[in-house]
Amino acid sequence: MEEDSPKPVDKMEEKRRERRFYKAADTPPLPLVFLFGFQQVMVCVSALLTIPFILSSELCPGRDLIKLRVDLISSTFVSSGISTIIQTLLGTRLALLQGTAFAYIPSIQVFMKIPEYQCHSNVTDFVEESVYLNKLSIIQGCLIISALIPIIIGMTGLVGVLTKFIGPMTVSPLMLLLVISSVDLCVERIAKHWVAVVQAITLFATIMYLAEVRVPVPGIRNGRFYWYRVPLFGQYPYLIAILTSWAFCLFLTVTGLAEPGSEARLDKEASMNVLRNAPWFKAPYPGQFGSPKIHVGLLMGFILSALTSVFESVGDYHAAARVSQERSPPSHAVNRGILAEGLGSFISGWLGPGVGMTTHTENIGVIGVTRVASRWTMVCAGVLLIALGLFTKIGAILSTIPDPLVGGVLASSMAMVSGVAIANLQQVDLTLTRNMAILGFSLMVGMIIPGYFRDHPVHTGVDEIDQLLHVLLTLPMFIGALTACILDNTVGGATRTQRGLPERGVMHDGDHHDDVYSYPKPIQKLIDRLACSRFIPFLPKEKKGSRSRVRMEDPAVTIFESVGNYHAAARVSKERSPPSHAVNRGILAEGLGSFISGFIPFLPKEKKGCHSRFHEAMEFSFPFGGPLLDPAIARHLSRASQDYRQSMLSPAMISRSRNSLSYDSTDSSVTMSRMDNIPRFPFLLTPNSPVYSRKVFVGGLPADVDKMEVERIFKRFGDALIDWPRVAQHPKERRTPRCSLNGYVFLVYQDESSVHRLVNACTADKTSLFLLISSATTRNKPAQVRPWLLENIDYVSPEFRSKDGSPLNIDPRKTVFVGGVPRPTTAEELASVLGEEFGPVAYVGIDIDPDLKYPKGAARVAFKSHQGYHNAIKGKFVRIPHVDSNKKEVEVKPYVLDGQQCDECHGGKCDGRSAPYFCGDMQCLQYYCVTCWDDMHYNGPSASRAKHCPLVRLGDQTKAMNIVPHHVIPSSANGLTSMNLERQIDSILFPTVSLSTIIPSLRY
Known part of the structure; x- marks a missing residue:
């Protein structure tokens, strides 16, 4: 029994390896790229076909209906494919499929009700080609002009401003209303035939019950034939469901079980006409339907539809980032995304689909099911869409998919979208009545107002205004999201964190070259060389230096530092300490400088070699520095700033004596100087210049975490050696090492910049860093990341610290050796524990590895008095209660110095030799x-x-x-x-x- 026990674990691990998550920057094997891309096409094809069917019917072409429909299908597929490639490679760089936007349909329907353009014929009547092509040319011209709106918004960065105010409280109602608004369409199509139930059962069975079932697949490796077991059902659920139900419809058609005229039959006359009349190859080109024209009323409706699509797309980007397990898209990525959608709509206007392009939300749901968010799969989907548009015979075959199956796929996709919308709310504090009221009210308003105005249209007497108000007031996503956005940003009672918004001033990634939202390194380097790139809102900016990551607490820290600077300047100037009114004026002046800096675009925002960072503290300087600052608060800030600077000011900024250390944070070699065998205090750094050890501790991993998954997650920040704890295993299973039940691992990176990238990717919670890790049984478990800051290896009591930060007048004969120190323990924490237990501590130095700069688990501690030294020797052991580690008790021993004189004879009996x-x-x-x-x-x-x-x-x-x-x-x-x-x-x-x-x- 013992020999067989590890085998089930190995099988589960094999399943998890095969069900790995492909993130945006990952590249799956080429066959998988094609299959995943084809699956995305099969999911979106129903929505892509819907618009040509609706538009061709609204244009009323008579007997030319099938011919026009085929041309519109071809143009739609090509436009969608080109837009998808632009969005994926040049836009947000997430796996987003661009397709036709339903937001334009209400404007088209209103336009077609104008008496001049109303339809008065059926499919058997002859209609002049110029009549319906004139309508299509007007639609194209209005679409081309309206496409300039998202292009301008993306280029100017206006949408980046919106992202500061649009969060989960806005995105979730938008997505939920999108699902609710699609219910009628799903019911209408599903109700046409019961075959939709077969399709739904197949889809949910593959997603829920068969996801982990591995199907044998033949393959060749190293010239030998192998059978691979692949979880096909879990990776291709939509593709399998569509093909299965489509084949079932073919069976019903061939056997005659489906009655003539049934929606489940594939040989309907309309479908066969499309299939027979479609050419094998046709390339859509600009102007194929005539020269674009303009209608003011339709143009105003399209502009409003474009704005609605922009508002909806911002929520889609955040949802896609969440499903893809990436951080929220920064403003430059959102700007590029909207710009890419505008370009797609512009192309669509010239080629002829008749509506703009937007992100298809149902394809985001597919990513959550298949666990494939690679951008290359979406590029493949774009290429396939272009191929389908060029080879129109294939597109005609796809148009034979029965409407009930289209409704089933749409319903299943919307189910996943609703799940993503609800999951978005986990970032929001739903215990607040304020948040629950806003969510509920926005959902109700988003359903009630559109329902009312659909039954009671607005009549102002001006057709253009009627069209505007009709589109505005009958679109649930726009009404609900706008209501939620206004209430969320005007109703008080919640912090930004409680609203699910990132803190203002937070900037992501110190090294943008490895960011998923930035361009490849060669292109990014060319962009960085452009002096004007920092002023272009949709380009990723290079963040100079290793301290580009701005933290939320930095503005307050800047105030503390500034108050400390005032006191230091007063001492150097031989003046008395600045009074509270002087401190108030100083902070007020910095706030004014921040305000001016924010309005001058060409003023450098980062001054090298300068201590001031006024632009980072603009929000906080005025409240603290105004004339209402209480003197007691000013005194508190003054004391806090002095303590802060005493504990954190870098001696590397101050000229040292010739025996002290000259430290450069960019130099990996550090020379230590000594003072009576006690190491000096070299690594006290400012908060803006963190220096990390290359070795990082990661704890809290799921017990069944997969080794390959952990390596994939952490090696994306840089080349690293994964130091796994040893686990007792059966000899046959040693080739697949597993993480121990303790759930921790050590990472050893080749350079410190990789650690910075890891830290920047983590989520901060007070003083801890977390990274989400998933396993077969646990999704998105926060694993704690513990990088070692070199500033934590030394501690010097303030009264024993010289002006340059080094130890002063420390008696080395009051030093003890402390062994078994838990590695997360900092020098200051150890000083606090030993000080409370034995007596005041003057100095603590933690031993570190010379190569990795990581703690060895030992330290030297010098006490202020002989009594504290004696108490420590006598105590021998002390418990460290606040450290999360298995080793919570350290051992204290005397620290023996070399070259000491005999304390008994003072060299009289040994001729002055050192006492051994x-x-x-x-x-x-x-x-x-x-x-x-x-x-x-x-x-x-x-x-x-x-x-x-x-x-x-x-x-x-x-x-x-x-x-x-x-x-x-x-x-x-x-x-x-x-x-x-x-x-x-x-x-x-x-x-x-x-x-x-x-x-x-x-x-x-």
């Missing part, structure tokens, strides 16, 4: 020469100390030596006596140097 022994017993705690050791431990009344064991410094280690008194063993004996101990050690361990000349390295 240190007695760590509480009766002694002194250094002894050989003679004094015998006198104080073996002779006369000191015989009670005979059991004391001397501590000897050997290189960088301290050893306890068991020696025999010199008067007990004759001098001719070969045993190790107290008289020849030093000579024996020198001759055996260090044949070329003397023990007393070795100065051990405490740190490296």
